[in-house]
Amino acid sequence: MCTHEPPRRPPVVVLAPDKFAGSLSAQAACAAMASGLARVWPGGEVRSRPMADGGEGTLDVLLASAGSRAARHVRTVRGAGGQPTAVPYGVIDSPDGAIAIVEVARIVGIADAAGMAVPVGARSTQGVGELLRALLDDGMRRFVVGLGGSSTNDGGAGVLESLGAALLDSDGARVAASPSALGRIERVDVTALDRRLESCEVTLLTDVDVPLSGPYGATALFGPRKGVAEDELARFDEALARFADRTESALGRHAAARPGAGAAGGLGFALQLLGGTYRSGAEAVADLVGLDAALQGAEWLITGEGRSDAQTLTGKAPLVVARRARSAGVPATLIPGAIDSAVLPDLGRHFAGCFALPAGPTTGAASIAQAGALLADRVEQAARLWDAARFRP
């Protein structure tokens, strides 16, 4: 007999949220989502693929995804303000050689109080260079570097200096590898530069595709949130441009205009100049965590993030995930902490339903404090609706 009723069994659900900034890691979001699903479909198959975009949380997501092939290490390097900082990084075994996972947010992150206590003009990415050099010394030749979430705006000058370049003023004296000094650079001496990165595979993960400087550059877009005063934006931007010009001259190649050069306060510029390849962080993470494989045979995907707004539509993790799901014929539902109602019509073209966390009028602080419970509730309710729509004749 032919009926139009699909077989009544729990759907295979892929959970692929980004972190909920300020409240839940991507892994914690997956756990909350899974607990909500279990209330409706106990024993149903859930495939958790916590996501990241190259920023905060990328290291944890990639290490967890690699399971027993991954090892977590700690090394002490300089933080953004120069203070010695024990930073985590990872190494993942792979048939093509070990891959080092570096998360810039864990070294010079905007959430690091000690670094943020130093004025932005004095912050530097030297510690990132120190870690890369140490990893090269360890024999690493494949790198995944998560950009994003940095407190620095030095164009990656700190990395270049740590790798052996000398930043010189018109008197041939060394200047500091931090924004306040970059405007005095006359020449970059790359004689002693460690060039091993050039023969390495360096993948740069970021959701920022802007060039180094100019009206859509690192300083203009992200300087203010790092502490660059409104009336200093032009000076900071000119300093980055000058540093880039002198560095490009010294190396005989260009990177300042490339997409992603403006990521992590211009660190994307320096690392591309040294041979790194820019990739959409969310796309790369989706590949690394095996999202496409998880979607095979799945019936529903749920994603989320702290706040969904116009930025989401520019290619944040939930949008990347939704595109992958669509390609696989799997509907994707978005459950973020909050939604900017103005972009809901656009979100509606990508998602099979968007639902925010609050159960009623509430403060941001309360919503963040209860995020896990609210997320489980919201996923449960979405699953109840799914179940009713799917299985009632």
Place this chain on the structure above:
Amino acid sequence: MCTHEPPRRPPVVVLAPDKFAGSLSAQAACAAMASGLARVWPGGEVRSRPMADGGEGTLDVLLASAGSRAARHVRTVRGAGGQPTAVPYGVIDSPDGAIAIVEVARIVGIADAAGMAVPVGARSTQGVGELLRALLDDGMRRFVVGLGGSSTNDGGAGVLESLGAALLDSDGARVAASPSALGRIERVDVTALDRRLESCEVTLLTDVDVPLSGPYGATALFGPRKGVAEDELARFDEALARFADRTESALGRHAAARPGAGAAGGLGFALQLLGGTYRSGAEAVADLVGLDAALQGAEWLITGEGRSDAQTLTGKAPLVVARRARSAGVPATLIPGAIDSAVLPDLGRHFAGCFALPAGPTTGAASIAQAGALLADRVEQAARLWDAARFRP
């Protein structure tokens, strides 16, 4: 060929929300819901059955439902504070005789500023009695009286007085038909009482099933919100009990202990004593608006209300609607202004998904101000999820 895919056509959707108190009438809620559905399924069949529970909005809902069989009238009677008030009521033609629709909230309502300006001890339901007497004089013999939303706590003494009863003290002098005087009643003289209601069909609609007095009576549960001070609750309650005792003695029958006697500040007592029959307001309205017929052949029902909490589970309109839907094999989704998360597990047993209006952290005032737009958005998103779950293979 047999497939498990249902035919891809918009589902027939029944919209049966209660009012969103403070923001949307039930009709406005239906309109907002319908606009959200139209974004997903343009041209889809929508059956709007705005709901009420006997309180505010009942008159409008019933008149709209009756269409051309209904007429709206206005008569001037006394409001709760004694002020002349033009109150609306309705008459619906029916094969068994015209039905008068009276909404107590429109006569002595808690939203009426003039009535609320008078102390609760001086408020009276006299105007309700005046309207009933006038309707009897007009020849009406069938009445539907929506209780609920009243500002009074007089046990219906005002109605009895308007219908001809005399409330007398120990000296045989008349006392006022308001709470402050009821404690002095020694005897009720029903010699001149208009007894025509006893041979009428009087249906009392309310969502309050408590008795007249005592710890779960009208005064204990609803007195404080009407302005009865904490230290006067006992005195008000004793006055109601005394009034009821003397009135029951005079008429030789009882009603004070019946469910619903405590509705509308005890008006439920007086009207039951005069021959009225108590019914769940939402159940009666569901019958009057033809909800069961609307559910025939429907695939989904959406309901809502201002706030869903433990009260909802005691039989408010959304729960009544969900039960009717379940009997018809139609899943019901709840989209209220806010949800008390503590009762979500219980709500989950009745509804195929519960989603509140806010798109993120917000104030109650902002949520109320944008209720129509938020409701349309939320219904749209639920419909997108429904569509994906229903129609993807």
